[in-house]
Amino acid sequence: MAKLDGAKVVVIGGASGVGFAVAAAAMEAGAEVIVGSSQAPRIEAAAAKLGAKGLTVDVKDEASVAAFFEAAGPFDHLVFTAGDWGHMLGATRDLDIEASKARIEVRFWGAARAAKYAIRQIAREGSITLTGGMLAHRPRPGAPLTTASAHTTEGLAMGLARDLAPVRVNAVCLGLITSEQVQAWGEDMIKGFTANLPLPRAGSVEEAAEAYLYLMRATYVTGQVVRVDGGGSLV
Numbered sequence: 001m002a003k004l005d006g007a008k009v010v011v012i013g014g015a016s017g018v019g020f021a022v023a024a025a026a027m028e029a030g031a032e033v034i035v036g037s038s039q040a041p042r043i044e045a046a047a048a049k050l051g052a053k054g055l056t057v058d059v060k061d062e063a064s065v066a067a068f069f070e071a072a073g074p075f076d077h078l079v080f081t082a083g084d085w086g087h088m089l090g091a092t093r094d095l096d097i098e099a100s101k102a103r104i105e106v107r108f109w110g111a112a113r114a115a116k117y118a119i120r121q122i123a124r125e126g127s128i129t130l131t132g133g134m135l136a137h138r139p140r141p142g143a144p145l146t147t148a149s150a151h152t153t154e155g156l157a158m159g160l161a162r163d164l165a166p167v168r169v170n171a172v173c174l175g176l177i178t179s180e181q182v183q184a185w186g187e188d189m190i191k192g193f194t195a196n197l198p199l200p201r202a203g204s205v206e207e208a209a210e211a212y213l214y215l216m217r218a219t220y221v222t223g224q225v226v227r228v229d230g231g232g233s234l235v
């Protein structure tokens with residue numbers, strides 16, 4: 001299996017949660033890491049904690065994404081975990097379409113912008129890993145657009161895998177992972193979502209990070225989705 005020793009890894013969304021854990025794990029595996037996110041104080045604090053380089057980037061803004069990759073220079077692997085937690089829930093008759101568009105702006109269009117400029121700097125044997133969620137495969141009442149949005153990520157990964165080959169492109173599909181955002185929901189709500197899983201708990205950010213490390217190293221894997229969901233696909 002390919003090692004990450006000496007590889008250069010860029011993590012957009014690395015200020016917190018899953019992205020921060022991926023950055024830490026990649027560094028532990030010997031990679032040089034650049035973390036990016038939109039709020040300067042947050043990304044500076046994360047970079048200092050990691051001992052990595054931090055750069056601000058707002059994936060909603062194409063010029064910002066272009067400048068970010070220009071500053072990053074040539075690199076091997078891109079991990080994209082950027083996402084906001086804006087409103088996207090609601091019964092169909094009450095959908096807030098404008099607020100929902102804003103959310104797709106980061107997770108879908110942001111990933112597309114990142115791919116557009118990453119490909120100018122990424123190594124031929126490099127990889128891009130996007131981030132989706134289990135609501136794609138386990139729709140719930142009151143969240144139709146969240147399900148649709150999660151599918152866009154997996155669709156983008158598959159399309160990019162064909163278009164950008166031999167650069168590999170994959171996605172990680174997350175179940176409930178206890179990032180700071182999710183921890184803030186409180187234990188009762190987390191238990192409510194996870195008690196019936198084959199692995200009846202939420203996953204840790206470190207457990208999620210393992211999938212990204214695998215996809216960076218897995219040199220014969222492209223266009224795939226790896227689920228980190230405690231077996232949620234089975235129930």
Ligand SMILES: NC(=O)c1ccc[n+]([C@@H]2O[C@H](COP(=O)([O-])OP(=O)(O)OC[C@H]3O[C@@H](n4cnc5c(N)ncnc54)[C@H](OP(=O)(O)O)[C@@H]3O)[C@@H](O)[C@H]2O)c1
Binds near residue numbers: 012019057060107110
């Ligand atoms: N945790 C879960 O259970 C779970 C489940 C399914 C899917 N997901 C998805 O997985 C991803 C990571 O989740 P997480 O829990 O680790 O969330 P998180 O801690 O909120 O991480 C998201 C990161 O994205 C950055 N970000 C937000 N808007 C941005 C923008 N416009 N440009 C660049 N960076 C931006 C944030 O930093 P700044 O504020 O500094 O920009 C933050 O570091 C998200 O897309 C989330 O929807 C998570």
